[in-house]
Amino acid sequence: MKLNYVKNLNDGSLCIKPITFWKALLLSFIYDIAYSFVYTPTSLFINFYRDVIFINSWSENLLNSITDFIYQYGVILIIIVLINKSFKTNGEILHQEKISKKKYLAGVGLIVGYIFITYGVFDFFLYSMPTLNDGLYEYIEEYLLNTAYIFIFISTCIMAPIFEEILYRGVLLNGLLKKYNYKKAIIYSSIIFGIAHMNLPQGINAFFLGVIIGLAYYYTRSIYLCMAIHFVNNFLVNFVVYPESKLWTIILFIIIPIIGMFIFVKSFRTIKNNKGINNE
Template identity: 40%
Template sequence: MENQARESKFELSVLGALGIMGSTIFYVFIIFAGLLIFLFPIGLIIGEFTPVSFEKLKEIANLLSEPIFKIILIVVAVKKAKKISDNNFRISYLGKLNYKLLLSVILLMIGYYFWYQSSIGVVTNKIPLPEFLEEVFKDMELHPYPAIFSIAIIAPIYEEIFMRGIILAGLLNRYSPKKAIIISALIFGISHFNIVQSVNATLIGLILGMIYYKTNSLILCIAVHMTNNIFAMIMGVAKEYMGYSPNIISFLAGVIIFIGSAMLFFRYLRELGENLGW
């Protein structure tokens, strides 16, 4: 079965994919800077006449500003994609979707998490984080609710619409599936701007790219991405308060879960009549 994304005239080269990312971010930062200039004095006025502390206002602002920022970014990116494709671009959300596929990809990501953290992650986690990222994590600790909302919900939805729904969809219309998936995964990794997260993000990008290509479903990709982020937060708490650390048992468990769920995934695709050829 030919992937449905190929019905669109929307094509992206490697430079085109990087260009659409760069230009979109540029436009959004201009818009976001304008919003900050407009909203900052309003926040000061509200803080002056209400008992709400500055930290509380900052937390509320963080909670509201990020989804607005990401929505604007997606709108700008979609408009650019429509312009490139002569208004013949649309994002495919559902595609092949059922509870069996959903369960298999969720287990796939849990297996991947244990495998990665017990192998490659042991090495990458020893690499010092960039200073700007350390500051981000410190701010997350000070404002946990916006951080959880962002990591568990906003980031997976935004990143999947942008990286798989737009970037990968355009690459699939220009390159072979393998090449398109690899390119999109590398772009996804590079977009994290630090080696610690980039290695993991690239590997996850390969998994998400394969899922998107085989199912044409952003919903499945979003579910997998949410699973990864939420499970990482849960395991982070387990490491800090329960003394959990990756070991050979978690590595073997991850490998077994990953391989078993991958077999189930492809089995369920065959039941749906999917052509598994590349």
């Protein structure tokens, strides 16, 4: 297997062996632990010697982003080896159909529809729930205050979609689909994806997001499409606003979810219509 294992996963030449729900959950924990084990010492070193080896915080953020990318890429490679017991590919390209622009637009539609559907009552209900992890929020607040916007964008809108989709759809869901029927596999992978977010509101939202992206992966077998959908979600949620007027609030809370359902259904039909992929 070449170091460019993402391409091998996407075209099916790297075949992930069947895995159970519990093994997938364990692998998710191993990923977090292994990543923390290699990244934390580096981060502490950079922070401790920042005044010696860096001129400004920009250089520090850049190095943190580079090491973050390398470590996540490497840890996922370890997860693949733990599942398959080797680096080898089968050499056979199973997924030859290229994803059309229409499919990518449908992927955008899925997420726009989902954001519209959850706009209002669901969002307020979700984020009124206890977080159960105040320390995580404190860490995020500190990170946002001390990091340039460009690096926040890189972290949340580029690296998170890339590596979360490689792991949770390209590897874990891939293996679960070989063990269970597609409905169970998608639900199981979405539960694991939700647990990985480590707090209740984000975990519930991540579960539903995992179901949507999981369905897109099942019908297209494209990790790249999943990354694109995840990117759009992480980018657009920054622009969700609520009106101050009570009247407009009521109107929008009714109209926007209805529009969202229409967009979602139409987009899902486009994604589902992928005759070149064998989903059985």
